[in-house]
Amino acid sequence: MADDRDATxxxxxxTDRDRVVTSARRTEDEAxxxxxxxxxxxxxxxxxxxxxxxxxxxxxxxxxxxxxxxLLDVTDLCETHGDEGPVPVVLFTxxxxxxxxxxxxxxxxDYVRADAEDAxxxxxxRIQWATTPSEDEEAEWYETLVESMEDGVLVxxxxxxxxxxNSAMTDVLGVELDLEGVxxxxxxxxxxxxxxxxxxxxxxxxxxxxEAEAPEVEVTVDPPGAEPRVVEFQxxxxxxxxxxxxxxxxxxxxxxxxxxxxxxTRTKIERLHAVTGEMAACRSERELFELxxxxxxxxxxxxxxxxxxxxxxxxxxxxxxxxGTFVPRVTSGEEYGPSSxxxxxxxxxxxxxxxxxxxxxxRTDASPVAEAGSVLVAPVENAxxxxxxxxxxxxxxxxxxxxxxxxxxxxxxxxxxxRVGETLRERERDxxxxxxxxxxxxxxxxxxxxxxxxxxxxxxxxxxxxSFEAIFGVDADDVVGDPLHDHVRPPSDDPADVADREDVxxxxxxxAELREGGHLETAVRRDTVEGPLDFLLHAGPLVDAETGExxxxxxxxxxxxxxxxxxxxxxxEQLEALADVAAGDMRDWLNEARAYLxxxxxxxxxxxxxxxxxxxxxMARLVDDLETLVDGExxxxxxxxxxxxxxxxxxxxxxxxxxxxxxxxxxxxxxxxSLEDLLQQLIRNAVDHxxxxxxxxxxxxxxxxxxxxxxxxxxxxREGFYVExxxxxxxxxxxxxxxxxxxxxxEDAAGLGLGVVKEVVDRxxxxxxxxxxxxxxxxxxxxxxxxxxxIPRATEHTTVPEE
Numbered sequence: 001m002a003d004d005r006d007a008t009x010x011x012x013x014x015t016d017r018d019r020v021v022t023s024a025r026r027t028e029d030e031a032x033x034x035x036x037x038x039x040x041x042x043x044x045x046x047x048x049x050x051x052x053x054x055x056x057x058x059x060x061x062x063x064x065x066x067x068x069x070x071l072l073d074v075t076d077l078c079e080t081h082g083d084e085g086p087v088p089v090v091l092f093t094x095x096x097x098x099x100x101x102x103x104x105x106x107x108x109x110d111y112v113r114a115d116a117e118d119a120x121x122x123x124x125x126r127i128q129w130a131t132t133p134s135e136d137e138e139a140e141w142y143e144t145l146v147e148s149m150e151d152g153v154l155v156x157x158x159x160x161x162x163x164x165x166n167s168a169m170t171d172v173l174g175v176e177l178d179l180e181g182v183x184x185x186x187x188x189x190x191x192x193x194x195x196x197x198x199x200x201x202x203x204x205x206x207x208x209x210x211e212a213e214a215p216e217v218e219v220t221v222d223p224p225g226a227e228p229r230v231v232e233f234q235x236x237x238x239x240x241x242x243x244x245x246x247x248x249x250x251x252x253x254x255x256x257x258x259x260x261x262x263x264x265t266r267t268k269i270e271r272l273h274a275v276t277g278e279m280a281a282c283r284s285e286r287e288l289f290e291l292x293x294x295x296x297x298x299x300x301x302x303x304x305x306x307x308x309x310x311x312x313x314x315x316x317x318x319x320x321x322x323x324g325t326f327v328p329r330v331t332s333g334e335e336y337g338p339s340s341x342x343x344x345x346x347x348x349x350x351x352x353x354x355x356x357x358x359x360x361x362x363r364t365d366a367s368p369v370a371e372a373g374s375v376l377v378a379p380v381e382n383a384x385x386x387x388x389x390x391x392x393x394x395x396x397x398x399x400x401x402x403x404x405x406x407x408x409x410x411x412x413x414x415x416x417x418x419r420v421g422e423t424l425r426e427r428e429r430d431x432x433x434x435x436x437x438x439x440x441x442x443x444x445x446x447x448x449x450x451x452x453x454x455x456x457x458x459x460x461x462x463x464x465x466x467s468f469e470a471i472f473g474v475d476a477d478d479v480v481g482d483p484l485h486d487h488v489r490p491p492s493d494d495p496a497d498v499a500d501r502e503d504v505x506x507x508x509x510x511x512a513e514l515r516e517g518g519h520l521e522t523a524v525r526r527d528t529v530e531g532p533l534d535f536l537l538h539a540g541p542l543v544d545a546e547t548g549e550x551x552x553x554x555x556x557x558x559x560x561x562x563x564x565x566x567x568x569x570x571x572x573e574q575l576e577a578l579a580d581v582a583a584g585d586m587r588d589w590l591n592e593a594r595a596y597l598x599x600x601x602x603x604x605x606x607x608x609x610x611x612x613x614x615x616x617x618x619m620a621r622l623v624d625d626l627e628t629l630v631d632g633e634x635x636x637x638x639x640x641x642x643x644x645x646x647x648x649x650x651x652x653x654x655x656x657x658x659x660x661x662x663x664x665x666x667x668x669x670x671x672x673x674s675l676e677d678l679l680q681q682l683i684r685n686a687v688d689h690x691x692x693x694x695x696x697x698x699x700x701x702x703x704x705x706x707x708x709x710x711x712x713x714x715x716x717x718r719e720g721f722y723v724e725x726x727x728x729x730x731x732x733x734x735x736x737x738x739x740x741x742x743x744x745x746x747e748d749a750a751g752l753g754l755g756v757v758k759e760v761v762d763r764x765x766x767x768x769x770x771x772x773x774x775x776x777x778x779x780x781x782x783x784x785x786x787x788x789x790x791i792p793r794a795t796e797h798t799t800v801p802e803e
Contacts, residue, residue, distance in 0.1 A: 008131055010036045011048050012092075013074060014060035015067045023060060023092075023120070031124040042073045049081035055088075055131045058123065060114070062093045063105070075107025088130035092123055125243050129158065152249035155238070156204050163244065172231060172251045174223030196220065200247070203235040207245040210237075218252070229253040265399050268299045272407055273564040279414040280536055280558050285383075288418060289330040292386065292411045297332045299403055300376065300396070302388035304369050306331035307411075308345065309384035326384060333389075339368040345377050345385045354378040354408075356401050359393040378404040381412035417536075417556050420445070424540065424552070448472060448535075448555040452484045452514075459484040459514060459551070471555075473529040484553065514551055517541050523558065531765070534562035636671040636763060643667060643721055647712045650679035656687055664713030668721055668784055670764060678760040679712065679723065682780060685754065686710050686725035715781060720766070724779035735770045 010027065014020045020038035027036045037052065039045045048054055057078050061068035071091075078087040088109035091102045102111035110126040112119060146153035146164065152172035155164040170176045196219030203217050217233045234248045275295045282288040289307045297305045308326040326339045326346070339345065343365035348355045357375040360366035366375045373393040378386045378401070386408050390396065423437075442449055448468035452459040460483055464476040472487075479487065513520060519540035525532055535555035593616060600609045643666045651661050653676070661683075668675065686708065709726045730738060739758040757780070761768045766784050773779040 007033045007035045008055045008127065009053055010034060010056050010058060010127060011045065011052075011054045012036055012038045012058045012060060013040075013045055014038075015040055019060065023058075026120045027058075027123060027127075030120045031127075034124065034127070042070050042077070045074050045077055046081075049077055049087065054081075056127050057087055057089045058092050058127070059089055059108075060092045062097050063091075064097055068093070071105070072107075075105075079107060090123065090126050090130055092119075125158070129243060146246075149248075152251075154247045154249060156208070156245045156247070158208055158243035160201060160204050160208070169249060172249050173221055174226045174229060200233050200235075203233065204245045204247070207235050207237050208243070227253075230256050261399065265403070268403055269406070270568070271295065271299055272403065272410070273561065273568075276410045276561045277558075277565060279410055280417075280556070280561060282414055282418060283421075285415065285418060286330070288411060288414050292407060293330045293332050296386060296388060296404065296407055299407070300388045300400055301390075302333065302376075302395070303391050304331065304333035304336070304387070304389040306336070306387045307380065307384060308339070308387060309380075310341065310349070329384075334369065336368045340365075343367075344375060345387065348377040348379045349385055352379050352381070354401050354405050356396055356398070358396070361393060376400060376404055378408045380408045380415065383412070383415055386411070413556075420554070421538065445554070447557065450479070450484075450487065450553045451550065452553065453550045454515065457515075458511060461487065462550075468555075471528050471530075471533075471557075472526070487553070514539060514541065523562070524555075525562075526555070533557060533559040535559075636674065638669050638671050638764070640667050640669055641672050641675060643712050643714065646670075646672065646675045647679055650676045650683055653680050654684045654687060656683065658707065659687055660707065660709040662709060662711045664711075666714030666721060670784070674760045674763070678757050681754065681756045682723045683710055686727055686778070689727065715783070718783055719785035720781065720783040722779060722781045724773040724775075725777040726773070726775040727777040729772055729777045730770065738770065 008031075010024075012020050012024050012027070014023070017038070017040055020040060024036035024038050028034055036058075037048060037054075039048055045057065057074060059068075059071055059074055061071070063069070063071045075089050078089050081087060086107070089107055091097070091105070091108050091111045092114050093102075094113065094115045102108055109130045112123045112126050116122065146155065146166040149166065150168060152169040153164075153166045154162055154169065157163045196217065199217045200219065217235070219231055219233065220228055221231050222228045229251055230253045232250045232252045234250075235245050236248075238244045238246055272295060275291060279288060279291055282291060293305050293307055296302070306328045307330050308328045310326060326341060328336060328338070341349070344355050344357060344363075344367070355375075355377045357363065357366045360372045360375045366372055367387065367389050369387075369389045371391050372389050374390045374395045376388040376396045380386055386404060388396065388400075388404065442451070442463070442465050445465065446467055448471045449465040450468050451462045451464075453462050454460075460481055461479050464474070464479055468474070469476055519538070521536065521538045523534065524537045525534050534557070536558050537553065537555055539551065539553045541549075541551040596609070599605070644663045646668075647661065647663045707726075710723070711725070712721065712723050714721050739754050757768070760766075761782065764784070766782050768783075769781050771779050771781065
């Protein structure tokens, strides 16, 4: 064949000698190492085949004409005169003889339209395909290319037929198929049904035609005797410039299932977080247990749920090794009776670890519920167990166990709080026993706790437990004798700030309530060694309910619940605002692009097409900003990074033109990508809204030759950094709105840029203030250390005048 010699020998057959000469010359010009001879009749073809090693014959006449009637004679000669098999024949004629008819003609290996653009270039490609090495050598090339790959691989020729499929395709499709040489459409039938073959064919055609690169297509495969699966096809062109396509085929069923399971788990966790706030407000065990069982029923999808407690239990715990019975307190689905502590529930209570029984159909110790198929038991500390029962085996998974453990952890915390409150309100015990019990509780309770006594009509602190010292960063000896007021209301140097706080306690009302033996229970936010945290503050008397001369203050940490509530509220508000902004802007820009496109089609004016491109660029920027905000929901990975590194990367992502960048030495602890997003948005904001080329210098109060510069550096008086520009600045009246989603002074902008800045600041726990730079431009100051923070977060930003 052609690979055994230096050149490929081609015989061009046509009745017109001039056409033979012209086509031979143009074919040789299109291909290096290809020699083209000619023949004008059948005898000429016979002579050439007998005297020359012809690799391929090109028939240049339409078989439907008198001149093309000799096609069958030529194919017969090629069938019998090849040294290593038939000589391939490529039909090179006009479009009246269709490709389907040509390929159905015996002896014709391929077809090229002679009246198509670059017809001779396509002819050379078809000749090269027709004269490729033998099937064994070609199969060896394909096998070398794809058999080492773990994923399934299909190789397609230029016509869309499968040339090769590696052995991994059997595992991917779930059925063994003879793929070589078949059209792709054959996959849609037996023995495996593939739903979506048309999409794969379209992707292959696009790649072969050079219209697309690497489109991904997902289809559903239903192999016989196996579960349906989701298969992903990623199509690319063949390496080495070969005519055809290669598809990497992966079974992504498990990934899709995992993705769905994660979404479901996230939804259930959100449900649990939503109910924790209600649990914190429960005042009785019955109320708490009913709320917990209802939550378990909705989250675990069990047929039966219940909370069982050990009979005659006490706050100090229950030793079930001495015997006892689990008594159901609250159930849902169906009622069941008491059960022994010797079974699965007893083991979970003893060890403090949850137990999952996937098949309880033949186990009498797993559950008191009849027809129990699977059982999940999670211990409730110092109380009993949470049971979840399903009639079918295998109904619960490990993630259900995790959810149950999360739920009972909240139940245990709330139950402890409820029992502490109930115990403290008991007035029947002897004073000595009360104080002995209190000493133990005071020292070991994990929540911050302080006792007080009235002196001169005002409550003062008498003692504070280790948790109070550790969490609030104070020494008990230092706070003894302090007015209780100093540790109940939030500390602040600004009385106006205190007056505006929602969690400020009415001190006068507190004194009167405690003196009369009353109680105070309210949610508050306090500064701790770890920063501001949310607590449930409970204050009340210990002895003498009539006078309330002595009492306690306890802080129960509810920061997780509060943070989750604030986060959900913030996300909801942000998503709603973003949806409104993005929908409106995207609709306007699409309408604008459509209008200019129609105008361009009518007039052919390039300026209209430029307007279309401009609208698309605005939409692309909107999509980028939305992606940045969505990426902000992922976990942060803070690390030390220099301002110069982050600024350089952000600068490269913005078209800055003639704008200058000046960065002072400094570093910050931040997630690198988020910090780059923040700097990118501020740089873009300076370029878009303060560049002299985009504004009238005279009307903005600037010198005519003013050059815009962006400066980035560390703050002098606290940990943090600033970003400022020398542009036109932001008017004082507008500064309170700049972080609002959708706010922009440019009608062509979506107004999400500073929203990205706000998102990064909030997620890092920083603060930001906006002020005027010395040159009159905008200056953003970021404080990164919560302990040194003297300004509010971006969500509560204020305008600070020039110092």
